[in-house]
Amino acid sequence: MAISEKEARPGVVVGVLAFGGTVAAITQTAVVPIIGQLPSLLDTSAANASWVITVTLLVGAVFTPVAGKLGDLYGKHRMLLVSGGFLIVGAAVAAMSSSLVPMLIGRGIQGMGVGLIPLGISLMRDVLPPQRLGSSIALMSASLGVGGALGLPVAAAVAQYASWRVLFWAAAALSALVIVLIAILVPTEAKRGDAGGRFxxxxxxxxxxxxxxxxxxxxxxxxxxxxxxxxxxxxxxxxxxxxxxxxxxxxxxxxLVDLRTTARPQVLLTNIASVLVGFAMYGQALIVPQLMQLPAATGHGMGQTMLGMGLWMAPGGLMMMALSPAGAKLSAARGPRVTLAVGALVIAIGYGSSAVLMGSTWGLMTMVCITNIGVGLAYGAMPALIMGAVPLSETASANSINTLMRSLGTSVSAAVVGVVLANMTTDFAGHAVPSERGFHVGLLIGAVVALVAAGVALTIPRRPAEPTDLDTELANLSTRSVSVAKA
Structure with a gap:
């Protein structure tokens, strides 16, 4: 049974929810190191094996708004436990799969659990004191980057030295731990905003x-x-x-979605910026791994293994968490719209730095760190802007839609970057590989999109139309330094 809000320790609550977000993010990247082996493991074609990644993204995009609405109707704490259950069941089904169909079912069920992150952010508004809210939102948002940063090298190491099934069983065990911690240490919200509604x-x-x-x-x-x-x-x-x-x-x-609320300038413009930031975030996440792993003999590749690439990229994700207190301070002092704009500008600077940093692994790691600092700032500001413009009864639903907008951005980014790299190639040992110019063009597109996101962020109204918002809570935050340890 969950503890009461009076018994809860804010630092523990935030730590548990951030850990849950990290585990949910890890489930998205855990399968990447074995994608090349899946055709033989599942006795299928490479084209069919690619659905193992696609189905999780599709189901996650569809179910996230549903989970958010159910959280508003029946309790965010309850839906957090349900989301964790989906992660366990999906991982277990995938671990026991020996053919494509069961694997797709398992990965689809895992996708139904990704709503855990926006639900966790929304629950914070209900159970945390206002002075802890800004830093807590930033930390929870950073769990996305930490999960990706840790998940890729760990999954690569497991895939290289152990059975691929261990990846899924480990994900199931971590998800079970998340459920236990949420059930014991995270309080149930005292008030549900829309208890009389229907789904x-x-x-x-x-x-x-x-x-x-x-x-x-x-x-x-x-x-x-x-x-x-x-x-x-x-x-x-x-x-x-x-x-x-x-x-x-x-x-x-x-x-399911109150479109009138979604049309409010603060919500609408934040969601538009979220699509653009999602695009910019995912662009470098697609380009840099390929640059890292291309043979050095191509003239622009770094010749890293999958494990080496993951280790070089890991610091970028960790920077998202390290800078989350700075984002909270900036939002408290200047407002989350400024933090979002600054984050987008930092992403653009990171892309721009590739002009001089693309020639070495250290340079690429530095570029990833810069862009991920910007992503961390932007991702921490988005929930604050959304919750600052919607009533309490729509918090989880609105945050879930914002998460969906970021997912749309990443999907479009994958398509655009894929087209660029597929059409700008060079010959290497009889095979067409992405050319150096193709990578430069992809990075330039990312920089332009990030600059547009910064411009959109600056058009967000300084104050939402409704007075019952998170801006008041953020304004009450002191400007003293907020450490990750305290959060």
Whole structure:
């Protein structure tokens, strides 16, 4: 049974929720080191094996808004436990798989657990004192980077020296530990904002279908052909489905997503900036690993193994957590919109630094650290802006939609960067590999997108229309240094 808010220790609560976010992020990257082995492990083709990654992203994008709404209706603490349960079951199913279909089912179930991160951020608003909220949100947001930073090299080491099934069993064990810690140490929110509402099943189905129709061609368009009947047909189906979904949401009494709230300038512009930041974040995460692992004989590759690449990139993720207190201080002093704009500018500077740093592993690591500092600042500011503009009854739902916007940005980034690198190649030992110019173009696109994100952030209104927001809580934060240890 969960403890009461009076019995809870804020530092422990934040630590448990941040650990849960880290574990959820690790589940996303754990399969990357074995993706090349999956065709033989699962007796399938390379094209089919790629669905092991795609299905998790698709299901996560569809289920995250659903988890957020259920959290607002029936309790965020309860839905945190449910999300953790999905992570356990999904990992266990994947660990026992010997063919493609069970693996896809397991990875899809794992995708249903990624709502744990926005739910955890939303619960903080309910159970933490205002003076701890800003730094706690920043730390929870940084868990995304830490999970990715730690997950990749650890998974590579396990895949290299042990059975691949250990990856999934370890994920299941960590997820079980998360559930136990949340159940024992994290309090249940005392007040639920919308206890009398009902769940919008039609809206959930409509949004899910629209997102699948959109994300499938974005993810697979390069293989299917961007002008193929399948790709264009799915894009058209997405437009029609999402338009019909929007019509329904505006007319139902208990919508899955309150589009009127979403249309408020602070929420709308923050979500637009989130798409752009998600794009910029994922661009370098796709480009740098390839540069690290290309043979040095190409003239621009670093010749690193998968494990070596993961270790070189790990400091970037850790920088997100190390700088989270600075982001909280900046939000307290200047407002989260400024923190978001500064974060986007730092991302652009990181991309720009590649012009002189791309020639060595140390240079690439430095570039990753700079960009991830910006990502950490931006990701910590987004939930504060969203929660500052929505009522308590819509906190989890609104945060989940914001998480979805970032996912859309990463999906589009994968498609754009993939097209650039696939079409700008050079010959190496009889094989086409991405050229140095292709990498430069990809990095330039990331820099431009980050600058646009900074511009959008600066257009966010200084104060939301509604007075019942997080800005008041952030304004009450003292400007003294907030350490990660205290958080």
């Amino acid at each position: 919008d099943f039609v809206g959930a189905a409509g949004l899910g279908a629209g997102l699948v129709f959109l994300l499938l061609p974005v993810s697979k368009g390069a293989g299917w052909g961007w002008t193929s009947t399948t790709t264009l047909g799915l894009f058209a189906a997405s437009a029609v489905t999402l338009a019909a979904w929007g019509w329904w949401e505006l007319r139902t009494g208990d919508p």
